[in-house]
Amino acid sequence: MSKEIVLKIQELYENWIKDDMTSLDSANIFANLLEYVEETKKDICGKCIPCRDGIPQIENIFRNFEIEKVTKNDLVKLENYVENLRSSKCSVGIDFGKNMEVVLRNNFNDFYRKVR
Amino acid sequence: MAKIILNGKSISAKNGQTILSVARENGVEIPTLCFLEEINEIGFCRICVVEVEGEKDLVSACNTAIKSGMVVNTDSQRVLDSRQATLTLLAKKHRFNCWVCPRGDGTCDFYNLLKDYCVDSFKFDPAEGRHDCVVPGTGIYQDQTKCILCKRCVAVCNNVVTAKVYKFRDEEGTDPIVSPTPRLPFDEAGCIFCGQCTKVCPTGTLAETDHIERVEQAIRNPKKHVIVQMAPAIRAAIGEPFGYPIGTPVREVEGKMYRALKILGFDEVTDTNFSADLTIMEEGTEFIDRVKNSGTLPLFTSCSPGWVRYIEMYRPEYLANLSSAKSPHMMHGAILKNFYAPKSKDIAPEDVYVVSIMPCTAKKYEISRPEMEQDGIRDVDAVLTTRELARMIKKHGIDFVNLEDYKPENKFAEYTGAGTIFGASGGVMEAAVRTVYEILEGESLGSIDLEMMRGVEEDIKEATLKLPKTGLEVNVAIVHGGKGIKKMFEILDKGEKEYHFIEFMGCPGGCVNGGGQPIVKEEIMDQFKVAELRASALYDSDQKDTEFRRSHLNKAVKWTYDEWLEKPGSHVAHKYLHTNYSQKKFRKE
Numbered sequence: 001m002s003k004e005i006v007l008k009i010q011e012l013y014e015n016w017i018k019d020d021m022t023s024l025d026s027a028n029i030f031a032n033l034l035e036y037v038e039e040t041k042k043d044i045c046g047k048c049i050p051c052r053d054g055i056p057q058i059e060n061i062f063r064n065f066e067i068e069k070v071t072k073n074d075l076v077k078l079e080n081y082v083e084n085l086r087s088s089k090c091s092v093g094i095d096f097g098k099n100m101e102v103v104l105r106n107n108f109n110d111f112y113r114k115v116r
Numbered sequence: 117m118a119k120i121i122l123n124g125k126s127i128s129a130k131n132g133q134t135i136l137s138v139a140r141e142n143g144v145e146i147p148t149l150c151f152l153e154e155i156n157e158i159g160f161c162r163i164c165v166v167e168v169e170g171e172k173d174l175v176s177a178c179n180t181a182i183k184s185g186m187v188v189n190t191d192s193q194r195v196l197d198s199r200q201a202t203l204t205l206l207a208k209k210h211r212f213n214c215w216v217c218p219r220g221d222g223t224c225d226f227y228n229l230l231k232d233y234c235v236d237s238f239k240f241d242p243a244e245g246r247h248d249c250v251v252p253g254t255g256i257y258q259d260q261t262k263c264i265l266c267k268r269c270v271a272v273c274n275n276v277v278t279a280k281v282y283k284f285r286d287e288e289g290t291d292p293i294v295s296p297t298p299r300l301p302f303d304e305a306g307c308i309f310c311g312q313c314t315k316v317c318p319t320g321t322l323a324e325t326d327h328i329e330r331v332e333q334a335i336r337n338p339k340k341h342v343i344v345q346m347a348p349a350i351r352a353a354i355g356e357p358f359g360y361p362i363g364t365p366v367r368e369v370e371g372k373m374y375r376a377l378k379i380l381g382f383d384e385v386t387d388t389n390f391s392a393d394l395t396i397m398e399e400g401t402e403f404i405d406r407v408k409n410s411g412t413l414p415l416f417t418s419c420s421p422g423w424v425r426y427i428e429m430y431r432p433e434y435l436a437n438l439s440s441a442k443s444p445h446m447m448h449g450a451i452l453k454n455f456y457a458p459k460s461k462d463i464a465p466e467d468v469y470v471v472s473i474m475p476c477t478a479k480k481y482e483i484s485r486p487e488m489e490q491d492g493i494r495d496v497d498a499v500l501t502t503r504e505l506a507r508m509i510k511k512h513g514i515d516f517v518n519l520e521d522y523k524p525e526n527k528f529a530e531y532t533g534a535g536t537i538f539g540a541s542g543g544v545m546e547a548a549v550r551t552v553y554e555i556l557e558g559e560s561l562g563s564i565d566l567e568m569m570r571g572v573e574e575d576i577k578e579a580t581l582k583l584p585k586t587g588l589e590v591n592v593a594i595v596h597g598g599k600g601i602k603k604m605f606e607i608l609d610k611g612e613k614e615y616h617f618i619e620f621m622g623c624p625g626g627c628v629n630g631g632g633q634p635i636v637k638e639e640i641m642d643q644f645k646v647a648e649l650r651a652s653a654l655y656d657s658d659q660k661d662t663e664f665r666r667s668h669l670n671k672a673v674k675w676t677y678d679e680w681l682e683k684p685g686s687h688v689a690h691k692y693l694h695t696n697y698s699q700k701k702f703r704k705e
Contacts, residue, residue: 044289046265047160050198053205056290077239084201087165087174094173 051093156271225318253302255309278598311477311631349539357506363649371521389531396667422622475630501632533658540651541626575600597624
């Protein structure tokens with residue numbers, strides 16, 4: 001399951017580049033995203049801050065989304081951390097960030113709906 | 117040459133230069149946290165990121181080379197937002213107790229950046245330490261709640277000190293840690309306590325083991341007679357925390373420093389410069405004795421406890437070469453407690469408390485060595501670094517800049533210019549040569565300014581001293597910093613050259629650049645330039661401020677021998693001023 005979600009999320013970015021409308025299935029979105037984070041964490045080398053410290057923070061925010069305990073502030077933080085992954089040292093952080101940018105854009109309602 | 121556009125301005129720069137170096141050359145400030153020129157150019161912290169036209173992602177300025185036609189923006193909104201986000205992430209893993217932090221004096225690079233980038237605490241609260249662990253040590257400690265994993269300490273210990281004590285442990289990618297061998301204090305992990313890591317740490321993670329509290333307790337204790345001494349290198353840097361420029365002449369701050377010590381409540385103010393002269397008498401005599409009696413040569417100096425610890429741990433096979441003389445402040449403590457206090461002041465040694473102000477974190481370790489005592493009386497009780505002394509002066513509300521000069525009347529504050537230059541790399545050797553030449557040849561050297569022994573550019577300096585009357589040619593060398601030490605051992609191992617006397621200093625540039633000296637930010641001035649300027653203040657003082665410039669002319673030293681120690685190298689001198697050095701074990705992974 002985990003590898004499937006990784007591939008699916010990577011596909012999102014590639015399709016998005018081609019201007020296709022892409023989005024994740026709203027039903028299990030946060031569970032799927034958490035699985036994607038879990039898979040990505042295995043590749044984190046621990047050297048650069050945006051990736052090493054940013055992805056666990058993104059994970060925490062996803063957990064809050066899953067249990068519907070999020071505020072607008074969390075959404076702002078999420079956007080900041082995701083955007084900041086563009087300053088990562090290698091492709092692990094950069095690719096994760098790019099993929100999350102697509103998810104945030106195309107599944108924005110799924111995020112916004114849960115904000116208190 | 118390449119042409120680039122930096123923040124809208126056309127600039128010519130050398131091919132291969134990094135964006136950071138071009139920016140600095142052109143007065144454009146790019147913040148850094150992990151960068152150390154030629155030592156740590158790894159691009160970990162991502163604080164120096166900039167926007168390059170045509171690149172979708174931000175790039176680190178510290179290790180990205182310029183290309184002709186590059187358009188670089190160092191302060192776009194995207195760049196500023198990224199730096200703020202990265203600082204926020206770091207702040208989440210940092211324990212903020214700045215009011216008790218040793219870097220709470222404005223020298224914390226991380227804190228200063230949080231201020232510059234307006235990182236509001238609501239973004240990172242609750243800020244929890246990365247790892248809830250403090251690695252103790254007699255010279256330095258590591259508070260891992262504050263570590264930002266910049267790897268500067270690892271790089272300095274590997275590449276400058278060469279002790280390789282720290283390791284970046286990244287088995288857990290999202291939870292790495294920098295530490296010496298896990299579960300061991302620094303004392304058992306191969307650390308030489310030079311403290312160079314404490315100077316490059318951008319936070320208060322690494323710092324000297326605090327002795328301020330114990331000194332203040334002793335001063336408050338009416339039963340204790342507290343005597344203070346300060347090392348030669350202190351007067352070359354004590355002005356800096358109070359706004360004096362680096363390299364300020366000694367005469368402008370020395371008197372204020374003595375006055376501040378009196379105001380702080382020390383019963384008597386003395387000066388380690390006195391025992392620097394005394395050390396020359398002892399070490400010089402030992403050298404002459406070894407030359408005349410075919411003893412082990414080359415003789416290695418033993419003033420630098422970081423260096424002594426290095427040889428004891430890493431090259432014990434050379435211990436026979438090490439001078440048995442204690443370092444100057446240990447000799448000083450032994451004399452104050454065992455002779456001066458009981459014989460001149462009628463105070464029992466156990467009621468005397470000796471505090472040394474030192475540029476060195478290894479001196480804190482040195483005073484804890486079991487052999488540094490006589491009949492249960494420790495030679496020295498506490499060591500404050502220059503930074504700690506400055507902190508104490510500020511804490512007690514002393515207006516250092518406007519203090520009136522004070523000159524201690526104590527005999528043990530009398531010194532020659534030779535004692536003063538001990539603080540610079542080459543100073544011990546120059547002082548020794550001035551005296552040894554005169555003793556062996558019966559006349560003084562023509563010029564006593566031995567320029568070939570000065571400077572910090574070369575980590576090994578060499579000279580040959582011709583003694584026409586004695587018929588000797590003495591090869592001397594001066595080595596400073598871990599790299600130089602390693603290189604010298606390679607030469608000695610191969611037997612490539614015959615040396616007779618070698619000065620070793622654990623810190624690059626000698627004591628003026630010791631691990632306990634005031635912190636100068638790398639982007640303000642290169643460490644070697646700092647060492648050079650501070651050393652020049654000492655040489656200037658040697659030339660202009662002292663009546664005598666040769667240790668054997670120190671009248672107080674002569675008096676000490678006449679009254680108590682008999683003669684250099686005597687049985688009494690050996691009992692109190694010399695010691696034994698032995699192999700020390702450690703464990704590294």
